[in-house]
Amino acid sequence: xxxxxxxxxxxxxxxxxxxxxxxxxxxxxxxxxxxxxxxxxxxxxxxxxxxxxxxxxxxxxxxxxxxxxxxxxxxxxxxxxxxxxxxxxxxxxxxxxxxxxxxxxxxxxxxxxxxxxxxxxxxxxxxxxxxxxxxxxxxxxxxxxxxxxxxxxxxxxxxxxxxxxxxxxxxxxxxxxxxxxxxxxxxxxxxxxxxxxxxxxxxxxxxxxxxxxxxxxxxxxxxxxxxxxxxxxxxxxxxxxxxxxxxxxxxxxxxxxxxxxxxxxxxxxxxxxxxxxxxxxxxxxxxxxxxxxxxxxxxxxxxxxxxxxxxxxxxxxxxxx
Amino acid sequence: xxxxxxxxxxxxxxxxxxxxxxxxxxxxxxxxxxxxxxxxxxxxxxxxxxxxxxxxxxxxxxxxxxxxxxxxxxxxxxxxxxxxxxxxxxxxxxxxxxxxxxxxxxxxxxxxxxxxxxxxxxxxxxxxxxxxxxxxxxxxxxxxxx
Numbered sequence: 001x002x003x004x005x006x007x008x009x010x011x012x013x014x015x016x017x018x019x020x021x022x023x024x025x026x027x028x029x030x031x032x033x034x035x036x037x038x039x040x041x042x043x044x045x046x047x048x049x050x051x052x053x054x055x056x057x058x059x060x061x062x063x064x065x066x067x068x069x070x071x072x073x074x075x076x077x078x079x080x081x082x083x084x085x086x087x088x089x090x091x092x093x094x095x096x097x098x099x100x101x102x103x104x105x106x107x108x109x110x111x112x113x114x115x116x117x118x119x120x121x122x123x124x125x126x127x128x129x130x131x132x133x134x135x136x137x138x139x140x141x142x143x144x145x146x147x148x149x150x151x152x153x154x155x156x157x158x159x160x161x162x163x164x165x166x167x168x169x170x171x172x173x174x175x176x177x178x179x180x181x182x183x184x185x186x187x188x189x190x191x192x193x194x195x196x197x198x199x200x201x202x203x204x205x206x207x208x209x210x211x212x213x214x215x216x217x218x219x220x221x222x223x224x225x226x227x228x229x230x231x232x233x234x235x236x237x238x239x240x241x242x243x244x245x246x247x248x249x250x251x252x253x254x255x256x257x258x259x260x261x262x263x264x265x266x267x268x269x270x271x272x273x274x275x276x277x278x279x280x281x282x283x284x285x286x287x288x289x290x291x292x293x294x295x296x297x298x299x300x301x302x303x304x305x306x307x308x309x310x311x312x313x314x315x316x317x318x319x320x321x
Numbered sequence: 322x323x324x325x326x327x328x329x330x331x332x333x334x335x336x337x338x339x340x341x342x343x344x345x346x347x348x349x350x351x352x353x354x355x356x357x358x359x360x361x362x363x364x365x366x367x368x369x370x371x372x373x374x375x376x377x378x379x380x381x382x383x384x385x386x387x388x389x390x391x392x393x394x395x396x397x398x399x400x401x402x403x404x405x406x407x408x409x410x411x412x413x414x415x416x417x418x419x420x421x422x423x424x425x426x427x428x429x430x431x432x433x434x435x436x437x438x439x440x441x442x443x444x445x446x447x448x449x450x451x452x453x454x455x456x457x458x459x460x461x462x463x464x465x466x467x
Binding site: 195238258288305 | 459
């Protein structure tokens with residue numbers, strides 16, 4: 001049995017050492033949130049503040065989102081598997097130089113889907129959430145409920161095949177077991193349905209979209225100075241919640257993630273309407289892997305799939321009279 | 322509502338300046354007959370065709386989109402069509418994944434000397450779209466009516 005109880009202390013120690021030795025000006029990590037089931041990103045500049053740092057099953061945010069355009073010199077970042085993969089892609093896209101970061105790599109056992117956990121107590125106020133080895137115990141006024149951790153993971157965590165950081169400067173804890181997700185893939189399952197049903201499902205999902213762009217803002221890769229939805233010259237799509245505009249927004253945002261999305265699930269978690277955004281993204285993921293043998297965030301050398309080509313790339317879909 | 326019986330598909334064709342557009346021109350000057358359902362937009366290269374142009378076309382009510390460029394290896398800009406090929410592969414697959422009919426968005430290679438081939442490509446593209454019927458899925462309708 002691996003011991004994960006020391007992970008938060010190890011993170012604090014590593015952060016303290018980095019700050020003390022002046023190796024970094026800032027450490028980005030997680031601290032306890034103000035509500036149960038929530039850890040929140042925090043920015044530590046002073047070595048006396050490292051005690052705020054924590055690590056638990058609620059550290060769901062992708063911290064790679066915070067690295068771009070920071071004025072600080074060197075930055076320490078607490079990063080789990082998907083954060084590191086996002087960092088790798090950002091380095092390749094020349095958004096953050098590798099030299100600017102010190103990666104404190106933490107193996108990840110999956111993060112808890114707080115919204116689903118909250119539904120379990122049927123509207124009662126949760127006062128405290130205690131994490132044990134394999135359970136989350138929710139406590140409130142006059143009730144206590146234990147949830148099985150594995151059942152309440154985010155969907156992206158459930159199917160995660162790279163929980164360990166692929167690149168790091170300071171390793172924390174022992175790597176967790178990496179296993180490919182069992183059963184048929186989400187994409188294959190969805191594609192086994194008829195086209196009309198798929199269209200209906202996605203139309204129903206995005207009919208709830210309020211165009212708040214939280215998905216875009218949470219995504220580590222949506223860093224364009226001007227997003228195509230904000231552009232007015234040309235104005236690609238309308239800004240209202242028209243069904244056609246909304247569908248095109250989601251299709252194109254997904255398309256822009258081709259070969260970059262690391263399936264951290266940040267977009268889906270950020271969505272206030274609970275839209276199944278990953279349905280679009282996972283398709284591109286699986287296509288890029290199948291057709292071009294590329295998996296985002298796994299290597300610093302391999303060229304991103306849409307920046308390169310092979311002469312014999314598949315082209316079976318072309319009209320050949 | 323469009324009357325299906327008297328309906329003729331309207332297809333936007335993005336043709337690259339160096340090959341397919343010249344191919345279309347050759348088909349024209351050679352008096353080769355092909356269906357008049359396409360509306361041609363000349364672009365510098367098939368690699369220039371932003372997926373948003375394709376989606377915007379469908380949103381504005383065309384029934385199909387055809388993108389045609391130089392054959393692989395013949396691109397005027399050396400690699401534009403290779404890049405486009407990857408982009409279109411993923412786009413087409415994503416659209417079909419979302420439930421948009423296969424054949425709404427079509428791609429082909431036509432060189433400047435292939436007037437006959439251009440006519441054949443257009444014939445096939447029009448037939449494919451005709452079989453699908455009018456496009457409805459991405460057409461933008463005002464909020465009040467739906």
